[in-house]
């Protein structure tokens with residue numbers, strides 16, 4: 001089905017997911033299939049990021065959260081880590097202007113202290129250049145993992161408690177969520193993982209409590225807006241019960 005037909009179906013169905021998160025996986029396998037170095041797969045992944053941003057804009061998704069680099073990915077060979085950081089900087093230099101014109105506000109979330117100086121500069125650049133974008137909030141999760149995010153939030157809460165600023169009774173979901181990287185955002189309605197793997201790999205562990213999961217077999221570099229639309233159509237057929245009973 002063509003992209004415009006899929007989009008029309010999405011609009012007819014209504015109930016557009018407000019927040020979509022994607023575990024962008026399969027770059028290495030994409031490159032291997034072509035006898036290319038892994039970095040070639042990562043580079044081609046930039047095209048898929050553009051596809052998903054434009055698809056999200058077309059579909060009226062408000063928040064797109066992309067898992068770009070996990071805390072555990074620091075354990076990969078140094079050459080691959082350096083290539084990934086270089087590609088992040090390339091992404092910023094190639095895409096910032098367009099993202100700004102399209103009204104995308106970019107936030108880079110994760111343990112950013114681990115980044116080198118020039119990558120930190122790029123992150124600051126894309127963040128300030130796109131601030132105020134009204135059409136799509138794009139979260140790039142870099143040096144991120146869910147467990148570390150939860151621990152970091154707990155540490156903040158403990159410090160507040162130690163200073164007398166927080167009572168044990170005030171430690172609830174709302175105060176805790178305010179200490180997460182995703183403070184102020186609704187939980188993802190839909191989480192997509194590409195490359196056919198059915199696991200969360202430490203992504204948004206707190207936030208996915210009632211998120212609908214969609215596993216796509218396509219490898220990330222081949223992910224297109226049509227794949228995003230198909231995931232949204234799949235989501236629109238789900239019966240979200242949040243532990244309750246559907247009436248009617």
Ligand code: IPE
Pocket residue numbers: 024025026027028029030068069070073084195220
């Ligand atoms: C996803 O692709 C990108 C990152 C994790 C940075 P991979 O590099 O994990 O590719 P595969 O899973 O080895 O194919």
Ligand code: IPE
Pocket residue numbers: 023024025026067068069070073197199201
């Ligand atoms: C998850 O993919 C991390 C990102 C997509 C950034 P990985 O490829 O690192 O995860 P595993 O090793 O397959 O669980």
Ligand code: MG
Pocket residue numbers: 025026027
């Ligand atoms: Mg992988």
